[in-house]
Structure formats: structure tokens, C-alpha cells
Amino acid sequence: xxxxxxxxxxxxxxxxxxxxxxxxxxxxxxxxxxxxxxxxxxxxxxxxxxxxxxxxxxxxxxxxxxxxxxxxxxxxxxxxxxxxxxxxxxxxxxxxxxxxxxxxxxxxxxxxxxxxxxxxx
Amino acid sequence: xxxxxxxxxxxxxxxxxxxxxxxxxxxxxxxxxxxxxxxxxxxxxxxxxxxxxxxxxxxxxxxxxxxxxxxxxxxxxxxxxxxxxxxxxxxxxxxxxxxxxxxxxxxxxxxxxxxxxxxxx
Numbered sequence: 001x002x003x004x005x006x007x008x009x010x011x012x013x014x015x016x017x018x019x020x021x022x023x024x025x026x027x028x029x030x031x032x033x034x035x036x037x038x039x040x041x042x043x044x045x046x047x048x049x050x051x052x053x054x055x056x057x058x059x060x061x062x063x064x065x066x067x068x069x070x071x072x073x074x075x076x077x078x079x080x081x082x083x084x085x086x087x088x089x090x091x092x093x094x095x096x097x098x099x100x101x102x103x104x105x106x107x108x109x110x111x112x113x114x115x116x117x118x119x120x121x
Numbered sequence: 122x123x124x125x126x127x128x129x130x131x132x133x134x135x136x137x138x139x140x141x142x143x144x145x146x147x148x149x150x151x152x153x154x155x156x157x158x159x160x161x162x163x164x165x166x167x168x169x170x171x172x173x174x175x176x177x178x179x180x181x182x183x184x185x186x187x188x189x190x191x192x193x194x195x196x197x198x199x200x201x202x203x204x205x206x207x208x209x210x211x212x213x214x215x216x217x218x219x220x221x222x223x224x225x226x227x228x229x230x231x232x233x234x235x236x237x238x239x240x241x242x
Contacts, residue, residue, distance in 0.1 A: 005139045016134035018126045021206075028213040076214055079207060085142075086204050092149040093197055 004081075010058035011082050019043070020051050024060060027074035034063075034070045125202075131179040132203050140164070141172050145181060148195035155184075155191045 014020055023037055038048050052072060055061035060079070063072045135141055144158055159169050173193060176182035181200070184193045 005142075008142065009137050009139060012133050013137035016130050016137060018130060021126075021129065025210060025213070028210045028217070030217055074214065079210060083204075083207050083211070086200060086207070089146060089149045089200060090204070092146070093195065096149070096151055 007059065007078075007081060008085060011060060011078050014055055014058040014060050015082075017051070019048070020055055020060075023051060023055060023072075024074060024079070027061065027072060031071050031073045034072065037072060128180065128199075128202060129206060132181060132199050135176055135179040135181050136203075138172070140169070141176055141181075144172060144176060144193075145195065145200070148182065148193060152192050152194045155193065158193060 015024070019041065022040070026032055026037060026040075034045070034049065034052065037052070038045055041048060052061060052063065056063060058078070060075055061072050062075055063070050065071075136145070140162065143161070147153055147158060147161075155166070155170065155173065158173070159166055162169060173182060173184065177184060179199070181196055182193050183196055184191050186192075
């Protein structure tokens with residue numbers, strides 16, 4: 001439980017930066033070398049590498065070095081972890097809305113019944 | 122676009138803390154006063170208030186003061202914002218997997234056809 005909480009801290013934290021989200025978005029389309037990842041950013045390579053290392057340490061990205069090229073890929077299971085968390089919260093608040101809806105419908109029905117009674121008096 | 126990026130930074134950042142996630146989870150069940158929110162945490166009220174203020178400034182929580190009681194509620198549209206972002210990424214990577222599947226199926230078909238040719242020689 002504590003581990004899962006740490007994992008959620010890590011993943012949400014990693015995604016709280018636009019550059020890191022852009023890297024994740026790029027890797028959704030498939031693997032990419034660090035050079036390919038760097039291309040769209042006006043950023044020095046060491047700064048980009050820092051973001052990639054954060055994504056790696058938080059479990060969102062895996063990388064492998066072949067010769068002089070480091071290739072990065074997305075670990076989609078990490079994104080799935082926060083999707084599951086969000087879906088669980090959505091379920092709770094939707095269940096609450098359902099209960100509210102039932103309650104309002106009941107109130108309306110009672111109100112109609114009372115109005116009918118008043119008319120027939 | 123820059124605004125939406127800032128909003129995603131804010132929401133992901135707000136959710137990268139276990140106490141703040143617990144507050145969000147509690148508010149999914151319905152409104153709560155600050156006192157009610159504090160109860161399950163072994164935390165001084167000022168520390169909890171700091172988390173609530175972060176959630177408010179990031180657009181995840183709204184609060185209103187009635188007399189001496191401050192009541193908090195969830196702004197579910199903020200959670201929906203990151204759900205939409207995640208769903209968009211999932212769509213991209215699933216589309217990629219679909220393409221890979223089609224490619225592998227094509228390779229298999231060609232391999233079968235070649236094997237048949239080899240046999241009939």
C-alpha cells in the first residue's frame with residue numbers, strides 16, 4: 001500500500017512538467033533515441049537528459065544503450081497505474097451522484113403526491 | 122495551449138502527494154468541513170490547511186466559509202482534465218499497437234505463403 005502510494009507520488013510528480021509530458025507523448029508513438037527526443041526541444045542535451053533520468057527513475061521510461069545510441073521506450077504500465085487510480089475516484093463520485101439523483105427523484109415524487117392530495121381536498 | 126499545459130502541471134503536481142490524494146478521495150464521497158477532513162490524518166491543522174490551499178490554488182478543490190466552518194468540495198472538472206490527457210495518450214499508443222499487430226499478421230501471412238511455395242517445389 002505504502003509502495004503504491006510512493007509509485008503514485010512518483011508518476012504524478014513526473015507528469016507535472018510540460019517537457020516530461022512531451023517526452024511521454026512522443027514515446028507513445030514508439031521508441032526514440034535521445035537525439036530524436038531532443039530535436040523538438042530548444043533545450044541543451046544535459047537538461048533533457050535530466051528529464052529523461054527523472055522519467056526513468058519514476059518508472060515511466062526504460063532506456064537501453066546500443067553502441068553510442070541510447071534508445072528510450074515508454075513503460076505504459078505506469079500510466080495505467082494512475083488511470084486505475086483516477087477511474088476508482090470517478091466511480092466513487094459517480095456513485096454519489098447516482099445516489100443524489102435517486103434522492104432528488106424521490107423528493108419530486110413525494111412533492112407531486114402532496115400536490116395531488118392538496119388538489120383533491 | 123500554454124494555459125492548458127500550466128493546468129496539467131498544477132493538477133499532476135497537486136496529486137503527487139499522498140495527503141492531497143487522500144483529501145481528493147474523501148471529497149469524491151461528498152463535501153466535508155476542514156475539521157472532518159483533518160480527522161483521519163495525524164497532522165497539525167496548519168499543515169493540513171497548507172495542503173487544502175494547494176489543492177484550491179491548483180483548481181482541484183473549492184471551499185466556502187459559513188460562519189466558523191469552512192466546507193470543501195471537489196472540482197471534478199480538474200480530474201477530468203487529466204483523464205482526457207491520459208486517454209489521448211492511450212489512444213496514440215493503442216493505435217501504434219494496432220499497426221504493429223497488422224504488420225506482424227502480414228509478416229506471418231507472407232511467411233506461410235513462402236513455406237507453401239517451398240513445399241510445392
